[in-house]
Amino acid sequence: MHYAKPGTANAIVDFDSHYDNFIGGEWVAPADGEYFDNVSPVDGQVFTKIARSKEADVSRALDAGHEAKAAWAATSVADRSRILNKIADRMEENLETLAVAETWDNGKPVREALAADIPNAIDHFRYFASVIRAQEGGVSQIDEDTVAYHFHEPLGVTGQIIPWNFPLLMMSWKVAPALAAGNCTVLKPAEQTPASINIWLELVHDLLPPGVLNVVQGFGLEAGKPLAQSDKVDKVAFTGETTTGRMIMQYASENIIPVTLELGGKSPNIFFADVMDKDDGFLDKAIEGFVMFALNNGEVCTCPSRALIDESIYDEFMDRALKKVKEIKGGDPLDTNTMIGAQASEEQLEKIISYFDIAEQEGAEVVTGGNRKKYEGEQAEGYYVEPTIFKGNNKMRVFQEEIFGPVVSVTTFKDNDEALEIANDTLYGLGAGVWSRNINTAYRFGRAIQAGRVWTNCFHEYPAHAAFGGYKKSGIGRENHLMMLDHYQQTKNLLVSYSEEPQGLF
């Protein structure tokens, strides 16, 4: 199936000519009236204009959040939960519309948006609608007369800055728990992908009380920075890279507020010799696990971008893997058969190409790919790259940096010790993959790898009920799972004495 390009006949979604900010339940033009052009990476053409907000707009959004926060915090968890479930229902009813909007904004294949991004985003709203109702405070009996009560309270108004690789999914990862926990929020979408969230807001904006969710669009420097820096923000959540992560911590230190940071990784995907013991479904699954480097055009913080393969199976394994990689169908992202679409931006394309250059200089072997991909027709001006496999060693820069493209760097290991040494020889520790038919090997490696998520005999699954976050320079805090509510809540302790006798000190 092929979806019509937005704005053409039979299109399932059309974008307006411009979009304002969403503040206090209304669409609000930016204070100084400036907008910026938004380009689709699919065809490189401008398709809408987006509010170019500044500090005054951010401040207005934060004020709207503060006006709404007392009533939202006092809204029963049953009611907050009901609203989140309604948001999920609206999204489900409009799944295809959201998927096509997401593809046009980001360039990802609609096949993935339909099967992964949007269903997963929906489930995040449902998950946090559920767990907030099941969350309990605590009662601790200190002694016969003294009781400590622990209550969860919202933080207030949170600032959330999200990336461009999964615009709607990252929105749901951040917004659903913040709202479930009773916070109001100001969200700053990435300026590379600011459009699809407007389609989402049009679908759900009437469900939330005004001011609970505010979306301020614009450039990082002009809108993101004043949000991170504001003394009206009670917590900042950020997904991005390390230098900006430091900057956000620096600003947070000025206000003494908490931050959560997800800063990426360079995930090892380790294939032990026993995956080749049989030619069966498990082997097919492992091969697919290798090819997962191309999911979302490789623009994933946990892209399995380093493949570590036991040297005894390398040739045979790579034969199979290469066949699968060659079957990846590239092209029009709006075609449901397309498996790899456009990189999200021109700059991203340039960056990937700069890594092809350094890989060549460092002597990495190009197993396949290694070039920009040009198409005829509609996609001629889009940002496309060939799925690429390099072979080399872990000291090469393509093994150490998140390229954020459909690029995997492959190396071999002699034994388990070497596999572990290579896996952990990185600045980051977000994701990892372990593939083995031996449960003891898989378990021990999973525990020994310094990463927050070790996919074991699977990869790239993101259920709401599993904690996600980084070790080392990959960040601070967790997303998904009930435990992330801790990052959006204060603990209130009432320490109550039921004794009617003085303590006897004075």
Added chain:
Amino acid sequence: MVDRVRATDETINLIQKLEKKHGPLLFHQSGGCCDGSSPMCFPKDEFRVGKSDIYLGDIGGAPFYIAKDQYEYWKHTQLIIDVVKGRGGMFSVEGPEGVRFLLRSRVFTEEEREELQLSAT
């Protein structure tokens, strides 16, 4: 001595333009997700350089820093800061100009490596 970081002419022009708007600047090399591997450019007194950073040199009069542990993985390459059309860059000052600083790299020759090692000791 060989430069550990250098800039293209276009980069130097852009730095001069940005300095007029934002005052003295510094660069810090990022890593990780999304805009990771991009050099970030901030007003000089805005970003706190710490003991975990190493100074690689000046480009266009602006000092260029990188985290020490990241440098360990990168030190065999010369960093060449270029400019491309683009959007984003988080809080980096060139974002609103519709361009991005982009990192290109060159592997040092044997002689250059020796020279750098000598100067490091």
